Amino acid sequence: MDQLSAMRVFVRVVETGNFTRAAAALDVPKTTVTNMVQSLEAHLRTTLLNRTTRRVMVTTDGALYYERAQQILSELDELDASMSNSQTQPSGRLRVEMAGAFADLLVVPNLCDFYERFPQIRLDIGVGDRLVDYIAENVDCALRAGTPTDQSLIARKVGEMTMQAYAAPSYIQKFGEPTHPKELENDHFSVGYLNATAGRVMSPEFLQGEERVEINPRYVVSVNDARSYVNAAISGLGIVQSPCFMVREALEKGELVEVLPQWHCEPLPLYIVYPQTRHLSNKVRVFVDWLAKLVQSVKIEDSRKQIRRFG
Template identity: 60%
Template sequence: MDQLSAMRAFLRVVETGNFSRASETLGIPRATVTNLIQNLEGHLQTKLLNRTTRRVIVTTDGALYYERAVRIVAEIDELDGSLSHAQANPTGRLRVEMSGAFADGIVIPALCDFYKAYPDIRVDLGVGDRTVDYLLENVDCALRAGTPGDPSLIARRVAEIEMITCAAKPYLERYGAPSRPDELQSDHYCVHYFMAQNGKISPFTFLGGRETLEIEGRSHFSVNDARSYVTAALVGHGVAQVPRFMVLDELARGDLVPVLNDWQIELLPLYIVYPPNRHLSNKVRVFVDWLVKLLAGIHQTELQSD
């Protein structure tokens, strides 16, 4: 039995949810996938999958085997990637995490260019701001805004994003525009963003000369997703502080209006973070290099729009 092929087939069945999709993505007949799984179960003398007419259900032993097998296959892919040929043509599965704002607004629209350069890399993109167990979930790297809260992670600062304070026209018609940041604590409402990891509210930050202010402000609504945060601002829940690249169209149409223009905002730092006990494979290196160039292009676009 080709155990490595059987492991790859098992992983793909679990990840795709059925044998047909697994065979399509692997480029082998469905019957071959079935035989590989049956041989693997016979070798292990345990049932890994329960099959029904509509779906495949992973057994308890199958879930345990998947957790270990996905790491083993990833290690083999990284070992292959250390060879000279693979360095020139990196291959394998790349597991990446980032928020929906960066995924939808920056990375996914540009991924076709990445695949042109590296057609043998498969990117599995997890979208959200949730806390990630990098080792358990076999995550290679993540793009995170703000200083990483976990000191055990290896973090590389890769870009800075311009922020803007703004509000919707209906909100400004009702409450007027704030003239000073401290008015957000008494005369106005803010849309709050809270961190999914700990529930902490991210304060608004303002730079005025030598003065730096952190304002939490009054609020009757908070959210922990950047896209929903913009929606809340658009419908008039309050003043928002948001990455400029996310609202370029809304600003151009006048749906959102900049406020407190005399007060600058600190640039939002972006970090690539890695689990501490995994070396940086070549497939991760090329993806990070591509991502850094992509983010630099976004920052230049923001500056040119001013």
């Protein structure tokens, strides 16, 4: 059995949904497709596909094998392409994980520019700020806020996000405006941000000159999603410390206003992370480079907005 060819046939059967369409796509007889899948199952000593008269269903083992086989074939195709002088454009499936706010407000609105440059890359975006098993889930890379602590990952810093404190006008009308960060521990409420990795509510820091204040926020609600975090502030549930780009629309609509303007926050670093065991392919490299430029442009725009606001 040619295992590599059998893997390609199996992957195509899964993607097309049945043996007939897979045979047509591969331009081979249906019996060849059937025999190769059966040989692969015999070699692996497991059932990969359950067949009925109408459709093919992937077994649990088949789903796991499909993910790994697809990854191996993709990397092999990319290796072949990198050795070919005729291949100038990176191509293939790119699986990326990122928080919903980064997807909705930063990456997705600018993807047309990415696809104009790299039309042969198919981008699959997983939205969420969760722990990821990069190998098992076949994730190529992830965009993460904050300095990574997982030593098994390679991290490349792609930029920083300007941070500031904000509250809804309805909150200020009810509780007043704080004049010092320490008031957020006793006299005011914050919206808590629950860090999924640390398993605790984050402790915001504020800076003024040489003074640094870390607070233990007093909150009535905490969330683990950036969009919900901002929406809770808009609803008047407390003060938030947020990247400027995430609240731009709320500021323009008057749903949020800046508080503690004399106190600054450390910029929020953004990293692209990927497993040490995974080769940094051309498709990942061009995406990381594109994203770094995008983050920098957002930071510059936010800085200009701040200058206009206080200048």
